[in-house]
Amino acid sequence: MSEELFPPPAVQVAAGAVHLPRRLAPGAQRELLAACRRWAVPPAGLRTVRMPNGSRMSVRQVSLGRHWYPYGYAATVVDGGGEPVKPFPDWLGRWARAAVDAAAEVAGEPVFGAVPCAVEYDIALVNFYGDGARMGMHRDSDERSAAPVVSFSLGDACVFRFGNTEGRGRPLGVPPDEVWGRDVELRSGDAFVFGGPARLAYHGVPRTEPGSAPPALGLRGRVNVTVRAY
Template sequence: MSEELFPRPPAQVAPGAVHLPGWLDAGAQEELLAACRRWALPPAGLRTVRMPGGGEMSVRQLSLGRHWYPYGYADTVVDGGGERVKTFPAWLGEWAQRAVDDAAAAAGDGPFGAGARAAAYDIALVNFYGADARMGMHRDSDERSDAPVVSFSLGDACVFRFGNAEGRGRPWRDVRLHSGDAFVFGGPARLAYHGVPRTEPGSAPPALGLRGRVNVTVRAY
């Protein structure tokens, strides 16, 4: 789906973790961003997440399909106003499955496991990063499914730190994600710790009309 003049090739960052640069072309980025702006509106729109210890995430967030809260899923915004979560769109799941197929082809198929081509994608988290926002090292372990996670990036570039499944420390690898990039991790990398130590404010494509970074992570519950 890339329209880059000099396309960056797919890269396997770790077994089961594949970076797909420029996977979303300009039209697809605009379509996804327009959808994110609709989803961000109330009810069950963009919110600040409060952690159990009382701290707040610097990244603002909304959920599709099921509401994520630290640390679980519900049908309603149980840690807010109780609104029913917005519907997960089938087309987003189709995009995610296509990205998994492309990542599997780039990695030689094996690292994602036999179920990767039939994952029932039904939930997503939409994260908005302002200029000072970051995401600490964490792993996506609240889902019952082991289907690969698919991440789409819009707007400002960021440093995406992809680590290991043993803990938050090294070894890790830093990958620069641009607007339009996809990142897929499953199989042995499904529970790897990962985070975003910084974004690059002002680096978004001007035509997109976005200040900040939007990240959409698609998952199977």
């Protein structure tokens, strides 16, 4: 109960990276989840992404605004049936801009650009994590824009590992038995914003916590909605 009444404070994880716990109230979480379920329906619905080396991502995905494929964007599902991608909703862009403004207040420095945020967000990736799904260390470098990335979490909690801009591997000098990068627990309703010097930092999800979603949300698994500007 105390967590619902008094969510943890926002934290600057690194220069340009801010964790905003419980950014979305329960009603907003239900609204976003309902939208995700609509977006997941074909055509251009939830899919399993095949990487160039033939492997398949354990996370399933839906694109909005433009279709992401390894490693680029297109107006249609070019690595599938060729369907037009689902449109990006204006309200999701407003939510993202508000999160950037909140992160800028925490950072206390102009790493995210103008305040209030004026970024015209126009694309998003919706990722669904079932039991055992994970996301390897990667960086979001396929966009032409350097605008901050805004991530919203729904459902099961996860460990979100935020690294550096130098590479996805373990940095020199870090022993093999030590965690490298900053591990952040993301729970349902949390937002995470990264831009400026952290815009191209490597990050990933080594594990989720199955069964940890708020019961009232009616979701098993984790949904992550990552909003970007193309």
